[in-house]
Amino acid sequence: MKAFRLALVACVVASPASAYRIYVTNEKANTITVIDSDTLTVTQTVKAGRRPRGVRVSPDGKLLYVCASDEDGIQVFDTATMKLLRTLESGPDPEQFAMNAAGDLLYIANEDNAQVTVLDVVKNQVVANVPVGVEPEGMALSPDGSVLVNTSETTNMAHFIDAKTFRRIDNVLVDKRPRYAVFTPDGSRLWVSSEVGGTVSVISAKNREIVKKIRFDAPGLTPEEVQPVGMRMTRDGKTVFVALGPANRVAVVDAETFEIRKYILVGQRVWHLALTPDERYLFTANGNSNDVTVIDVAALKAIKSIPAGAAPLGVASSPN
Amino acid sequence: MTQATPGSLALRRFSRAFSLAGLALVLAAAAWADPLKIEIAFIARARAPSPPYVIDAPPPGEGFDGAKLAVQDNATTGAFLDQSFELRDVELGEDESPVEAAKPLLARGVKMFVSALPADETLALADALKTQGALLFNAGATDDFLRGSACRSNLFHTAPSRAMLTDALAQYLAVRRWSKVLLVPGPNAGDAAYASAFRASAKKFGVKIVAEKPWAFGPLARARSDAVTEAEALTFARNVEADLIVVADEADDFGDYILYRTAEPRLVAGTQGLTPVSWHPTHTAYGSEQLQNRFIRMTKRRMRPIDYQAWIAVRAIGEAVTELRSADPAKIGSDMQGPGFNLAIFKGAAASFRPWDRQLRQAILLAQPKSLIGLAPLPEFLHQRNTLDSLGVDASESACKPGTP
Numbered sequence: 001m002k003a004f005r006l007a008l009v010a011c012v013v014a015s016p017a018s019a020y021r022i023y024v025t026n027e028k029a030n031t032i033t034v035i036d037s038d039t040l041t042v043t044q045t046v047k048a049g050r051r052p053r054g055v056r057v058s059p060d061g062k063l064l065y066v067c068a069s070d071e072d073g074i075q076v077f078d079t080a081t082m083k084l085l086r087t088l089e090s091g092p093d094p095e096q097f098a099m100n101a102a103g104d105l106l107y108i109a110n111e112d113n114a115q116v117t118v119l120d121v122v123k124n125q126v127v128a129n130v131p132v133g134v135e136p137e138g139m140a141l142s143p144d145g146s147v148l149v150n151t152s153e154t155t156n157m158a159h160f161i162d163a164k165t166f167r168r169i170d171n172v173l174v175d176k177r178p179r180y181a182v183f184t185p186d187g188s189r190l191w192v193s194s195e196v197g198g199t200v201s202v203i204s205a206k207n208r209e210i211v212k213k214i215r216f217d218a219p220g221l222t223p224e225e226v227q228p229v230g231m232r233m234t235r236d237g238k239t240v241f242v243a244l245g246p247a248n249r250v251a252v253v254d255a256e257t258f259e260i261r262k263y264i265l266v267g268q269r270v271w272h273l274a275l276t277p278d279e280r281y282l283f284t285a286n287g288n289s290n291d292v293t294v295i296d297v298a299a300l301k302a303i304k305s306i307p308a309g310a311a312p313l314g315v316a317s318s319p320n
Numbered sequence: 321m322t323q324a325t326p327g328s329l330a331l332r333r334f335s336r337a338f339s340l341a342g343l344a345l346v347l348a349a350a351a352w353a354d355p356l357k358i359e360i361a362f363i364a365r366a367r368a369p370s371p372p373y374v375i376d377a378p379p380p381g382e383g384f385d386g387a388k389l390a391v392q393d394n395a396t397t398g399a400f401l402d403q404s405f406e407l408r409d410v411e412l413g414e415d416e417s418p419v420e421a422a423k424p425l426l427a428r429g430v431k432m433f434v435s436a437l438p439a440d441e442t443l444a445l446a447d448a449l450k451t452q453g454a455l456l457f458n459a460g461a462t463d464d465f466l467r468g469s470a471c472r473s474n475l476f477h478t479a480p481s482r483a484m485l486t487d488a489l490a491q492y493l494a495v496r497r498w499s500k501v502l503l504v505p506g507p508n509a510g511d512a513a514y515a516s517a518f519r520a521s522a523k524k525f526g527v528k529i530v531a532e533k534p535w536a537f538g539p540l541a542r543a544r545s546d547a548v549t550e551a552e553a554l555t556f557a558r559n560v561e562a563d564l565i566v567v568a569d570e571a572d573d574f575g576d577y578i579l580y581r582t583a584e585p586r587l588v589a590g591t592q593g594l595t596p597v598s599w600h601p602t603h604t605a606y607g608s609e610q611l612q613n614r615f616i617r618m619t620k621r622r623m624r625p626i627d628y629q630a631w632i633a634v635r636a637i638g639e640a641v642t643e644l645r646s647a648d649p650a651k652i653g654s655d656m657q658g659p660g661f662n663l664a665i666f667k668g669a670a671a672s673f674r675p676w677d678r679q680l681r682q683a684i685l686l687a688q689p690k691s692l693i694g695l696a697p698l699p700e701f702l703h704q705r706n707t708l709d710s711l712g713v714d715a716s717e718s719a720c721k722p723g724t725p
Contacts, residue, residue: 112613114396133400134393135610153607154664155397156639171400173642177607177664196664222707224669246668 020276021079021318022283023064024292025052026309032066033292033308034082035283037276037317040294040304046082049075054096055314059103064316065121067094067108074106076121079318088124091117096180096314098139098148100163107148107163109136116150118166128166132159140181140190142205151178151192158192158201160208170208174201179229180272184255185237193228193242200228200242202258214242214253218263221247230272234279234297241282241295243270250284250293252300262300266293274315285312356403358394358647360634361425362387363418363445364436364460366411378624383436383459384409385619386627387634392618394638403641407634417441419448426452431649434633436460436626446475455649457633460626463513467677467713471720474653476678478632479625480598482517484712488596488684488696489566489589490521491710495698498563502586503532504578505568514568514591531560539573541592558583566590593688596696599628600687605695608666632665632680636673639663667695669708677720681708 019038026033030052034044049068056065057079064077065088073087074094090097093112099105105127108117116136118128133155140149141163148161156176160169175197182191189211190203200214216226227245233255234240242251246269252262267286274283275297282295285308292312294304362384370377391407398405408430410421418441422433431454435442439461446456450472458466458477467481493499501522505515515532522529537553557565557578564587567575575592587593601622604612611631615623623631640652640661655661657678662670667683674681686694697703701710713719 111610134396135607152397153610154393155400156642156664157397157400159400168400176662176670196668196670197662198670222702224707227668 020278020320022274022276022292023055023057023066023316023318024283024285024308024312025055025066025314026290026311027051027053027287027313028311029309031309032064032077032082033312035292035306037281040306042306042308044082045309046077049073049087053313054094054109055316056097056099057316057318058099059101059319061318061320063103065097065099065106066314067097069093069095069111074108074119086124088119088121089126090119091115091126091129095137096139098141100141100145107139107141107150109139109150111135111137111153114152116148116161130161130166130168132161132168133157133171137179138181138192140183142183143185143187147187147205149181149183149190151181153177153179153195156194158190158203172201172203172208172210174203174210175199175213180231182231182233182240184233185235191231191233191240193231195227195229195245198223198226198228200231200240200253212258214258214260216242216244216247216251216260216263218244218247218249218251221249230270230285232273232275232282234275241273241275243273243284245269245271246288248286250282250295264295264300264302266295266302267291267305271313272315274317276317277319283315283317285315287311287313356398356401356641356645356647357406358398358403358432358637358641359406359408359425359428359430360387360391360432360434360637361408361410361422361430362434362436362630362634363410363412363421366413379621381619382624383626383630384411385615385621386459386623386629386631387434389615389618389627390631390634390638393635394641397638397642401642401645403645405634405638405641418445422448426454431455431647432637432652433457434459434630436630439463439466442466442475443470443472446472450474453649455653457636459629459633464517464713467679468719471677473678474649476633476636476653476656476673476680478629478636478680480629480682480684481679481712482514483520484679484682484684485596486514486518486521486590487524487711488686489594490518490525490527491696491698491701492594492686492694493527493564493589494525495700498587499527500530500561500563501527502557502560502562502565503529503568504535504557504565505532506535506571506573506575508571510570511568511591514570518566518568518590530562533557533560535567535569535574537574539571541569541572541574541577553577554581555583557586562586564589567592594686594693595688596684596686598625598682598684599623600625600685600692602687602690602692603667603685606666606668611666632663632671632682635665636663636680671708672706674709674712674715676715676718676722677713679712681706681711683708684711 022035024033032046050070054067074090091110095111097108116130133152135153138151148163175194177196202212225247230243240253249263268288284293292306394405434457567590569575579588657675665671
């Protein structure tokens with residue numbers, strides 16, 4: 001198995017592989033579950049730091065970054081060996097983070113400390129600390145890399161920050177407990193999910209006004225069950241997937257009309273989502289059923305449930 | 321931290337103001353808004369410190385500490401909008417009246433008050449504040465009549481009512497089909513009210529009270545002896561066919577004594593044993609570990625229900641001020657009762673105020689001392705409007721009528 005995987009990684013340079021690796025952080029098991037997107041099976045379970053949450057893969061696919069929230073650090077794994085290489089100075093209680101296109105800067109939300117830490121991963125040096133609202137969580141970088149956004153859960157704002165000077169440009173009040181932020185591929189709009197408010201706010205990046213508030217009146221669900229958290233957008237900017245938490249569903253939203261095309265039933269308490277780069281599959285981390293649901297994106301159907309560790313929270317796909 | 325000497329006249333302290341304007345200097349203020357300064361007063365009775373050996377004694381600063389944490393949260397948010405929040409701690413000595421204590425604050429223009437006081441004093445304070453257009457948030461008293469026949473238009477409740485607490489318990493008993501209850505009310509007025517609330521909850525959720533036996537053996541749970549024996553207390557529940565005993569003992573005088581001392585094996589729930597509460601140290605879901613951590617870091621102790629209820633009250637004021645960009649109490653009061661106002665309170669579903677009695681809708685935890693058993697409303701119970709309204713007094717049953725003073 002291991003030899004096979006190494007061979008696979010080796011031939012990535014030569015020809016694009018169709019199999020991706022999906023990394024799932026298990027918040028209460030302190031492990032990372034590795035899933036092969038071809039076989040849709042677990043290939044490996046790796047020990048991580050305490051309370052692993054936010055997760056991302058470097059643009060070249062070689063490094064895996066994982067927030068070890070209770071260890072106040074971001075762990076860096078070699079994706080070829082899944083060995084821990086080092087732990088970065090993330091500032092206290094890192095939860096989610098964004099990465100620049102070059103992959104050398106991380107923008108980290110320090111949940112317990114009302115700040116965003118900007119970290120040079122090569123030098124393992126803090127470049128800036130930006131004060132934000134209470135319980136910062138969601139982090140997004142505009143596609144051109146010029147604007148950084150953080151959402152603060154208790155302050156209920158999306159903070160727009162200049163990514164060069166690290167000064168705040170604007171603060172946009174959204175509905176209660178904003179969890180996740182994502183820019184449209186053209187950078188014109190920012191989508192922010194509000195867990196307790198039960199909505200997703202679509203904000204114009206230009207004038208920072210809320211263009212639309214999306215509500216989720218799923219049949220058979222009480223409004224209290226709808227708690228939007230993780231989101232993923234297709235590369236063409238046309239479709240957004242929104243994880244609805246204890247509603248155990250992923251909403252498929254048309255990003256142009258804001259209509260909800262479908263609700264897909266997944267595992268219990270769905271937190272975060274990951275699309276494979278070929279956009280064939282969407283993976284969902286289900287915190288209460290301790291599994292991952294695989295959604296066939298073309299068919300918009302859940303096709304498989306894969307067991308993970310205790311309390312899966314974050315999920316990321318390898319880029320290659 | 322609010323160490324107090326009982327009986328001292330110097331207890332009332334207006335001096336300790338927590339100004340968080342300093343934070344605003346760090347965070348450049350938004351240019352368009354006029355600076356707003358909001359002063360909030362927290363009023364509670366000073367409490368004599370308990371001897372160190374008392375288990376889980378009410379700590380000095382209970383309630384106030386929750387308000388203090390919330391005002392920090394408000395100030396961080398407010399700094400982005402050029403709003404600053406200040407908190408005044410008003411500790412009342414034995415002979416001091418909250419109404420008198422509020423007067424100098426009202427004269428200075430304070431419009432926002434949070435209290436953790438008994439029901440009668442809460443009501444008197446609400447009436448005194450109303451003449452000045454000020455709002456009162458009751459973070460302490462659970463009495464249902466404050467939400468019913470004695471409701472006031474300027475009185476909001478972040479403490480759950482007894483009806484909400486006992487409804488939460490009755491829902492759990494109904495789901496478990498533990499439907500035969502022996503009810504044991506204590507001798508105090510609060511115990512009688514708790515027992516009465518439980519009777520109503522039992523009826524509402526189909527739980528049967530098979531017998532009632534008032535507790536008549538004194539505060540045995542407080543007796544300090546290694547061999548407390550009281551023959552009648554050990555046998556009083558004998559031969560009652562019940563699934564469990566529900567105790568109404570708000571003073572913690574006897575409920576813990578009953579557990580494991582009955583003739584037949586019986587579970588205990590109510591004010592002791594399995595308890596319905598607004599907050600508990602075992603609760604860490606819905607992001608609540610953040611709030612638990614922040615509170616423990618600040619106070620070096622665990623957050624208690626009254627701390628949490630005071631925290632909600634101050635956060636509610638902060639949220640309304642932030643949304644309205646105004647400190648006008650009339651606007652705040654009406655905004656809070658509107659359908660658009662909701663709060664994230666770390667228990668999942670958004671909290672909001674019921675417009676018919678200004679009681680905060682909130683989930684209720686069911687906990688034993690070291691383990692969380694459940695969260696009410698339980699999924700089995702639905703409601704036409706909001707599932708949280710399956711707890712407590714609904715609009716159609718409320719004795720609080722629109723247009724009340």
